[in-house]
Amino acid sequence: MNSAIEVIDLSKTFKGKREVRALDGVSFAVEPGTVFGLLGPNGSGKTTAVRVLTTILRPDGGSAHVLGNDVVKKAALVRTLIGLAGQYAAVDENLTGRENLQMVGNLNHLPGSVVTTRAVELLDQFNLTDAGDRPLKTYSGGMRRRLDLAAALVARPTVLFLDEPTTGLDPQSRNDLWEVIEILVGGGTTVLLTTQYLEEADRLASSLAVIDHGRVIAEGTPQSMKADLGATVLEVGLPSIDDARRTSAVLDTLGPHEAIVNGTFVEVTVDDGPQAAMVALRSLDAEGISPQTFNLREPSLDDVFLSLTGHRTEGDADDEDADLTPRQRRKKKRQAEMEQALPVATGGLS
Amino acid sequence: MTTTAVAPTVERPPHSTGVLTNLRWLLSDTLTLTKRNILAVTRIPEALFFSTVQPIMFVLLFRYVFGGAIHTSAANYVDYLMPGIFVQTVAFGSVSTSIGLADDLQKGIIERFRALPMSRGAVLLGRTTADLLRNIFVIIVMTVVGLLVGFRPTTGVLYYLAGIGVILFFAYALSWFFAIVGLSAPNSETAQVMSFPLIFPLTFVSAAFVPVSSMPSWMQGFATYQPVSVVVSACRCLMIGAKAANTGHSTSYWVIQALLWTVGLLILFIPIAIQRYRTRT
Numbered sequence: 039m040n041s042a043i044e045v046i047d048l049s050k051t052f053k054g055k056r057e058v059r060a061l062d063g064v065s066f067a068v069e070p071g072t073v074f075g076l077l078g079p080n081g082s083g084k085t086t087a088v089r090v091l092t093t094i095l096r097p098d099g100g101s102a103h104v105l106g107n108d109v110v111k112k113a114a115l116v117r118t119l120i121g122l123a124g125q126y127a128a129v130d131e132n133l134t135g136r137e138n139l140q141m142v143g144n145l146n147h148l149p150g151s152v153v154t155t156r157a158v159e160l161l162d163q164f165n166l167t168d169a170g171d172r173p174l175k176t177y178s179g180g181m182r183r184r185l186d187l188a189a190a191l192v193a194r195p196t197v198l199f200l201d202e203p204t205t206g207l208d209p210q211s212r213n214d215l216w217e218v219i220e221i222l223v224g225g226g227t228t229v230l231l232t233t234q235y236l237e238e239a240d241r242l243a244s245s246l247a248v249i250d251h252g253r254v255i256a257e258g259t260p261q262s263m264k265a266d267l268g269a270t271v272l273e274v275g276l277p278s279i280d281d282a283r284r285t286s287a288v289l290d291t292l293g294p295h296e297a298i299v300n301g302t303f304v305e306v307t308v309d310d311g312p313q314a315a316m317v318a319l320r321s322l323d324a325e326g327i328s329p330q331t332f333n334l335r336e337p338s339l340d341d342v343f344l345s346l347t348g349h350r351t352e353g354d355a356d357d358e359d360a361d362l363t364p365r366q367r368r369k370k371k372r373q374a375e376m377e378q379a380l381p382v383a384t385g386g387l388s
Numbered sequence: 389m390t391t392t393a394v395a396p397t398v399e400r401p402p403h404s405t406g407v408l409t410n411l412r413w414l415l416s417d418t419l420t421l422t423k424r425n426i427l428a429v430t431r432i433p434e435a436l437f438f439s440t441v442q443p444i445m446f447v448l449l450f451r452y453v454f455g456g457a458i459h460t461s462a463a464n465y466v467d468y469l470m471p472g473i474f475v476q477t478v479a480f481g482s483v484s485t486s487i488g489l490a491d492d493l494q495k496g497i498i499e500r501f502r503a504l505p506m507s508r509g510a511v512l513l514g515r516t517t518a519d520l521l522r523n524i525f526v527i528i529v530m531t532v533v534g535l536l537v538g539f540r541p542t543t544g545v546l547y548y549l550a551g552i553g554v555i556l557f558f559a560y561a562l563s564w565f566f567a568i569v570g571l572s573a574p575n576s577e578t579a580q581v582m583s584f585p586l587i588f589p590l591t592f593v594s595a596a597f598v599p600v601s602s603m604p605s606w607m608q609g610f611a612t613y614q615p616v617s618v619v620v621s622a623c624r625c626l627m628i629g630a631k632a633a634n635t636g637h638s639t640s641y642w643v644i645q646a647l648l649w650t651v652g653l654l655i656l657f658i659p660i661a662i663q664r665y666r667t668r669t
Contacts, residue, residue: 092503117505128496132428144420145506147413173431189500 042197042228043068043091048100050086060086061097062252073229075243077236083252084232088201092122104197121190124201129174135161135185136170139192146193160188164218180211187218200231204238216241236338248342256346263342270311271341272318275331276302288321295345307337414507421514425488429522439522440529443477450597451537460599461634470534471551471623472596475616477530478523478559479591483583485519485563489570490579493668512661516563523559527552541627551626554646558619561650564657571664590616615649622646
């Protein structure tokens with residue numbers, strides 16, 4: 039057993055008013071010292087996988103090992119080896135940052151002197167020294183997530199689980215957190231990261247599994263996945279559906295996959311964005327079509343999904359997170375809505 | 389997997405399955421979480437307000453507004469009233485166990501605890517212990533308030549402390565009941581809403597504020613022998629003497645019943661609470 043994390047045919051069904059197969063035979067392996075990205079939309083089973091691996095939840099079938107230890111049979115041992123941070127592994131609102139870290143240190147049964155010095159080190163490392171003795175109520179969302187991550191690191195875990203570490207954060211805080219995670223990974227920690235963002239997986243993970251409806255639907259490196267997909271998405275908005283149809287015929291020839299028409303919008307993934315854009319504009323001009331919008335952007339998780347499954351990530355929202363409380367679900371929905379409202383960074387030409 | 393890769397880089401005690409080590413960790417984890425819960429109380433002024441100002445208002449209400457109209461065979465209404473107030477205060481206070489646990493579940497902090505190598509039982513023990521300590525603080529405040537409005541315990545310090553001991557022990561059992569409520573509630577607001585209808589009839593249909601003999605006869609049986617009344621009667625006998633309490637029974641009659649009730653409730657509720665905690669995901 040050489041993998042840091044090994045998951046074989048893992049399954050978990052939540053019984054309730056409606057049965058939800060959150061994990062439906064998931065298998066993957068994570069090499070020691072690497073970052074593995076588990077990529078999927080809300081409700082795909084990412085969080086359930088993390089909860090099984092961190093011994094919070096018992097699986098119905100299959101097996102999961104962390105550093106060679108079965109997460110069910112040797113749960114107590116596994117807990118001494120792992121750290122968990124992310125969306126729902128909360129920190130205590132009423133304590134200060136330092137008190138939170140010390141509490142986690144004590145609950146890890148570290149000697150008192152180590153608890154004190156680790157708290158100081160981590161506050162410093164995560165740029166929270168000034169805020170260390172303030173209650174968490176005064177922290178921003180980004181500071182809270184940094185403290186959450188710091189709390190997961192108190193006992194210097196060999197394997198770290200990050201469950202959507204940046205979901206709901208503004209772009210600046212997200213970037214800050216990515217930098218912190220990159221430094222950690224440089225130190226040799228094995229990391230399992232779940233995310234909804236292809237960009238995040240691309241930046242942090244050396245290998246990926248895409249998960250949907252509790253199944254792994256693709257595995258590979260971020261590079262191989264993007265290469266399959268095409269590196270850039272060219273998106274053209276037209277004045278009419280008829281124009282969109284004619285445009286798709288023009289764009290079909292530009293990338294490895296056919297263009298996709300969505301109302302009056304047409305998009306196609308291409309390898310060389312600027313080159314394809316020039317060709318597209320010339321051809322559209324020759325056809326007498328004048329686009330209303332013309333954008334180049336990075337492929338999103340949505341694009342990966344569309345090419346892998348033929349369906350978009352939206353619409354899965356229903357069986358999402360069957361294991362969450364209604365309030366957590368509402369919170370998550372609000373966050374998703376906020377993110378959709380944010381303007382997408384585009385390499386716009388028009 | 390080579391052993392060097394597994395070796396933790398922070399000094400920590402090795403993973404142990406020994407009974408003694410586990411017991412030591414249970415105690416140390418309970419202490420850690422008790423401290424955490426107590427700190428939380430001091431950081432939420434509203435919570436402290438709720439647990440001290442409200443009972444003080446009840447004292448003033450019954451002592452000066454309703455008291456004149458309530459006739460007891462005890463010497464003084466204020467002496468009759470205060471043991472009832474003490475029990476009511478800790479009973480209402482034990483509701484905070486359900487609110488606190490529901491809140492921890494809702495915010496995901498228990499999720500973090502479950503992934504830590506800590507003792508499983510410490511979450512419930514730490515919560516109930518913290519609530520016990522808070523009840524001690526509140527009882528001290530209420531004793532001072534009682535003395536200020538004319539409460540004069542007559543049996544001496546030892547009996548008075550014994551009375552407080554009976555009350556706190558009973559409150560601890562109630563905490564375990566409300567732990568079950570908290571573990572069953574989807575969020576802290578619901579936990580609060582679920583708790584009060586349970587505690588209200590127990591404290592008011594009781595011997596806490598008015599003599600049971602003034603109630604309709606069909607209610608008197610329940611009102612005399614339900615656990616809150618038994619604890620109030622025990623406490624009243626211990627604090628002002630069986631004669632002044634005028635319950636028709638001796639002090640030991642009520643104290644033994646109160647202790648039996650409390651032990652029985654603990655035996656019933658602790659396993660259910662632990663089971664709830666284990667299965668709640």
